[in-house]
Amino acid sequence: MTEENQNQAAQVAETKQDPQAFLDQFNWDKYEQGIERVDEAKLKEFEQLVSKNFVDTADEEVVVGTVVYLTEREAIIDINAKSEGVISLNEFRYNPDLKVGDQVEVLIDIREDKTGQLVLSHRKARTIKAWDRVNKAHDEELVVNGFVKCRTKGGMIVDVFGIEAFLPGSQIDVKPIRDYDQYVGKTMEFKVVKINHEFKNVVVSHKALIEADIEEQKKEIIGQLEKGQVLEGVVKNITSYGVFIDLGGVDGLIHITDLSWNRINHPNEVVELDQKLNVVILDFDDNKSRIQLGLKQLEKHPWEALSETIQVGDTVKGKVVVIADYGAFVEVSDGVEGLVHVSEMSWSTHLRSAQDFVKVGDEVTAVILTLDREDRKMSLGIKQLSQDPWTDITAKYPVGSTHKGIVRNFTNFGVFVELEEGIDGLVYISDLSWTKKIKHPSEFVAVGDTLEVVVLELDVDGRKLSLGHKQTTTNPWDKYEDDFAVDTVHQAIISEIVDKGATIQFNEDILAFVPQRHLEKEDGSKLNKGDEAEFKIIEFNKDFKRVVASHTALFKEEEKRAVKAAVKKQTAKADEAKPTIGDANEALQALKDKMEGKA
Numbered sequence: 001m002t003e004e005n006q007n008q009a010a011q012v013a014e015t016k017q018d019p020q021a022f023l024d025q026f027n028w029d030k031y032e033q034g035i036e037r038v039d040e041a042k043l044k045e046f047e048q049l050v051s052k053n054f055v056d057t058a059d060e061e062v063v064v065g066t067v068v069y070l071t072e073r074e075a076i077i078d079i080n081a082k083s084e085g086v087i088s089l090n091e092f093r094y095n096p097d098l099k100v101g102d103q104v105e106v107l108i109d110i111r112e113d114k115t116g117q118l119v120l121s122h123r124k125a126r127t128i129k130a131w132d133r134v135n136k137a138h139d140e141e142l143v144v145n146g147f148v149k150c151r152t153k154g155g156m157i158v159d160v161f162g163i164e165a166f167l168p169g170s171q172i173d174v175k176p177i178r179d180y181d182q183y184v185g186k187t188m189e190f191k192v193v194k195i196n197h198e199f200k201n202v203v204v205s206h207k208a209l210i211e212a213d214i215e216e217q218k219k220e221i222i223g224q225l226e227k228g229q230v231l232e233g234v235v236k237n238i239t240s241y242g243v244f245i246d247l248g249g250v251d252g253l254i255h256i257t258d259l260s261w262n263r264i265n266h267p268n269e270v271v272e273l274d275q276k277l278n279v280v281i282l283d284f285d286d287n288k289s290r291i292q293l294g295l296k297q298l299e300k301h302p303w304e305a306l307s308e309t310i311q312v313g314d315t316v317k318g319k320v321v322v323i324a325d326y327g328a329f330v331e332v333s334d335g336v337e338g339l340v341h342v343s344e345m346s347w348s349t350h351l352r353s354a355q356d357f358v359k360v361g362d363e364v365t366a367v368i369l370t371l372d373r374e375d376r377k378m379s380l381g382i383k384q385l386s387q388d389p390w391t392d393i394t395a396k397y398p399v400g401s402t403h404k405g406i407v408r409n410f411t412n413f414g415v416f417v418e419l420e421e422g423i424d425g426l427v428y429i430s431d432l433s434w435t436k437k438i439k440h441p442s443e444f445v446a447v448g449d450t451l452e453v454v455v456l457e458l459d460v461d462g463r464k465l466s467l468g469h470k471q472t473t474t475n476p477w478d479k480y481e482d483d484f485a486v487d488t489v490h491q492a493i494i495s496e497i498v499d500k501g502a503t504i505q506f507n508e509d510i511l512a513f514v515p516q517r518h519l520e521k522e523d524g525s526k527l528n529k530g531d532e533a534e535f536k537i538i539e540f541n542k543d544f545k546r547v548v549a550s551h552t553a554l555f556k557e558e559e560k561r562a563v564k565a566a567v568k569k570q571t572a573k574a575d576e577a578k579p580t581i582g583d584a585n586e587a588l589q590a591l592k593d594k595m596e597g598k599a
Helices: 003-015 019-025 028-033 040-053 122-139 207-222 476-483 552-577 581-598
Strands: 061-070 074-078 085-088 103-110 118-121 143-152 155-160 163-168 187-196 201-205 230-238 242-246 251-255 276-284 291-294 315-324 327-333 336-341 363-372 377-381 402-411 414-420 423-428 450-459 464-468 489-498 501-505 511-515 532-541 546-550
Touching: 061 122, 074 103, 085 103, 085 118, 103 122, 118 122, 122 143, 122 163, 122 187, 143 163, 155 187, 155 201, 163 187, 187 207, 201 207, 251 276, 315 336, 327 377, 336 363, 414 450, 423 450, 489 511, 511 532, 532 552, 546 552
Parallel strands: 163 201, 251 291, 336 377, 423 464, 511 546
Antiparallel strands: 061 074, 061 103, 074 085, 103 118, 143 155, 143 187, 155 163, 187 201, 230 242, 230 276, 242 251, 276 291, 315 327, 315 363, 327 336, 363 377, 402 414, 402 450, 414 423, 450 464, 489 501, 489 532, 501 511, 532 546
16 A cells, blocks of 8 residues: 555544544543644534534434443433433333343433533333334234333233223133232233224233234144043133143133032032142034043042942942932942932831931941842842841731821822831721711821821731721710610701701711701791701711701691591591491391381
């Protein structure tokens, strides 16, 4: 390089002198005092360099600066101006990872304060640029960082680009959140899901990011699902009918019947929220959106563990776990249940509900009646542990013996009376009372009443007892048969007028019927309701308890008697006027004598 070229290069280098270095070396005091003069050409050149290299620090302008230093409270920002600016770290709460060298947007708020310091604002700069960025993030589905400022009704307030956005509680996570406070003060990633430009409202979601990740995992997991596959999952939700398990983006359901071999009332007896479990895939639909899982299938079936020594006829103990109308299920060992049918709970032939004998939680002792290991079924009996009361029935309840029992049930034709547990007898409706006409047993007794009965018949083979209640007292109709014999006369009042006659009550047992034609009085009128008169018994049937009476028969009979007397009297007079045989003979003799005299 020639000397001339070297001089030119030196001039170019001098022309490109760093303005900052020039400022650092320049003595402003001497310049202001006029001690040191600066060539006008150099000053003009310096102004050109400054305008070229330094930004224009006009107010309310957003520029990009570099973090050159951090203190506990402030960040020193270089924006290529005459001096560096200071910004409070509070404006960077959304970005706790701020470090030296990061570029940030700032607003030149004041060129110089009282101390000559350049005043910058990051918050204001973000606000100016915020809506452009929010719209872009929404349109392009970008992930943005936001600082959770505080709780609010229904969710959280999040600082996104300096704008306060709303984070609904349902959009925080895929699982229900109980404690919102744990998120306050945290910086999280969000997606802008909704913008209302009219009201300047922004809604963000963290759940959408999680769901996007889960959807990717879900596709991967679904593609690998196979029946019988064992996977690890987390209890996501517990309901009364089962448990939902998160398999890593895919949900499956363990029905309550597939949780345990033992009978349970609610799934929370077996699992709890957020618990990790190994589960087996039992089934799924064509698109694998519904996955049926099992937990108990990972354990050996209790019937397979049942001891081979247990046989029919053995006595076992267990707890009543379920009661139905037809019987009770008793758990004799973990997961192994036997059914005690209601007919096997008591020797009584009058079956009742199983709840009358046992309740859930009762410890009972029973005998194994049947045992099917292949079908996993067992039937049990409780009554077999006590003696059959029909064994000595003929000695305890011989025909003709009197006993007291409890009325247990009604039928249209009679009453079932329990003499003791397992011994029931039937009292037919006709054997309840000697005198009362009963249409239904409930008219005479009530369930639970104590009733005295007599054993009428005993069928040991058929296990049947025929009982009677009226037989415990003397039949009053035996006496009434004499007291109200036919042709006897009794005083009574007409109680009711019916279609074909009337009824009269002789006593509390005897209700007699008076036919219409037998209501006629002697003067030709008829008896009415409430009239008192004498009545004559014209029919009495003890077997059918039928009594028929007549008022008319009283004076009709007198008339008959009077007629008979008159007839008898007339007959007597006629008899007196009739000639006798002697008279006839005399008359004949006189006639003969007269004729002979004429002759």
